Amino acid sequence: MSNKAEILIVDDEANTLATLARAFRLAGHEATVCDNAARALELALARPFDLILSDVVMPRRDGLALLDDLKSSGIAAPVVMMSGQAHIEMAVKATRLGALDFLEKPLSTDKLLLTVENALKLKRLETENKDLRRRVGRHEMVWTGETMRRVMSQIERVAASETRLCIYGETGTGKELVARTVHDRSSRAGGPFVTLNCGAVPAELIESELFGHEKGSFTGAAQRHVGRFEQAHHGTLFLDEIGDMPAAMQAKLLRVLEDCEVERIGADKSIHVDVRVLVATHRNLDELVEAGVFRRDLYHRVVVFPVQLPALRQRKEDIPVLVEHFVCQVCAQNGWKPVEFAAEATETLARYGWPGNIRELRNVVERLLLLADGVVDAAAVNLALPAAKTSPDRAAGEDSNSPLAERVAVFERSTVLAELERHHRHVTNTAKALGLERSHLYKKCQQLGIDLKAE
Template sequence: LGAFDYISKPPDLNRLLTTVRNALDKKELVIENKILKKKVSKNYEMIGESPEITGIKEIIEKVAPTDARVLITGSNGTGKELVAHWVHEKSERHAAPFVEVNCAAIPSELIESELFGHVKGAFTSAIKDRAGKFETANKGTIFLDEIGDMSLSAQAKVLRALQENKISRVGSDKDISVDVRVVAATNKDLSKEIEEGRFREDLYHRLAVILVKVPSLNERRDDIPMLIEHFSEKIGVEQGTAPKKFSKKALELLRAYDWTGNIRELRNVVERLTILGSDEITEEDVKLFASK
């Protein structure tokens, strides 16, 4: 009977084709999204297999799915921002905004407006209402880089935002609810800053639920050959050329250097050697173009 019904009343082929096409489109979209996600993740890839970096990756895997606040410490150029990006990308908030604020680059008189926004007329140049970074990051993550340079008045407002999940724009007494995960970073010794009255101890304890110390490059020398290979490939793509190989002696020499500028300095040296060095980077190239 079922076969007879199928023959006597054939299905709407156009509808069937549309259903199949829609299903294929959805599958293709999922695949494209996965590929895109991999590309985004690769931009912030943490290169290295040293115990120090492996330990950080393990911490991120445990912490990222939670909403726990993270305080990242380490010298300039060590890659603190990469840790912040990884925490966001591996969290449930990865589809929401990741908003970065360099607290050291914003004048102290403007930091509150930058973070919390302002209303028209709040100060001379406030010609219209403006949302701050906390509102922009709603449902996502805000990364407060170099938070040790933030003014005490701004620290007080950040503390309130963390305690109450509310902010108020400069010049307004209206509260705005925000749902933001805070990740902060600093190259300063906050314990010393607290002792000298430049950083609030109560804010420190609010931020430092999870502490992540990013090691200097000198503390993870085993990762240097892998980092050099990574930067060489990346620079080759940027310049449209084949990545250059480094001789064993060249790698040994670079591995022994004192990298005071950390990852940032290493990347610059690899680019310099790529441009000025031989087809295969030799020990002589390193001594000539990358000597300290």
């Protein structure tokens, strides 16, 4: 992050605005001035600032009310209050509302510039902490085999550009993790990384989630909501399961991608956004386009550079390092001592078909660590996978010695697990996708040894 800051100054006195703006500009910063709270809120919502400096006592709407509006609107910029009528109660109230600092007038130029420097340091630390959280633990790509090496080579090539990326892959293969990796290795790494699962948001709410809404724009809109596009300004927006986006929203998304502007529900003007959009899906978008379910023009906007993630069963050479990674991760998160996996335990895990992919593997590793008493062996793994001791790929055709009923049960279990993962363990939606009654799905899960609470 540069030492140059973009600062918004709010004061009803023209002389104060001119003096402060000149001081900041001489110090190498950019200054925008404003003489009232209403206009200041508009400016802060329209573009990002590194710091907002506001007087407290102003006509119509004072600085404390502005501070409250800024925080309730999701403005992340630090706010410093100033007043020539300062007292303890005012400073305490400003701090409780979220002010970074409180300065008394007349202002010392040296102290003012030091405050800006501290605000920039704080913002830099917050960005570094977010970046560290992205890179450590859950957000680390782990692989060792040739299959993923080819995929990572593609990702490295596209990450540094502004090219839109479409990530294909089954549920649980790590599509969001790939999107985060692209963001982290791009010029936008210092900006926000914002996500939205298009298949998990009700159709009537997805427009508000993407574009935001104004207070009172519809029943239940108790306050202004900043949408994901605005939240991702100067960063990356990851739209997961883009193939599940309602047709009406596809047209609106296309317009935003073309114009780089969003309009909140209930607003009368557009807001410019600078966002790189990455999308992902487990569905075949080409087939959806041919079926008329997905807009062809939107397809060509978002599928500029397609990347296909392999299922875990297609990269089994990575299972040992993934197990080691998840053991370290889970133990660190829970304060446990690391537990060793015997070689035959890892080999048993590798023979399983993993319908839930990497997400399922992590869940199984965590379950094994909870139950472990010393070294995790093959017997423990077989207990953790009671209905699938062999790979579903083999059980479906390779193992001709297995009874038909057993092979059918293994296939049914893998199918139900995959649908549960796809629908984020929402039982009603999973039952609907499988063409079953909800009660029938519960019975089927009991028969197949699927614990809906524990899985």
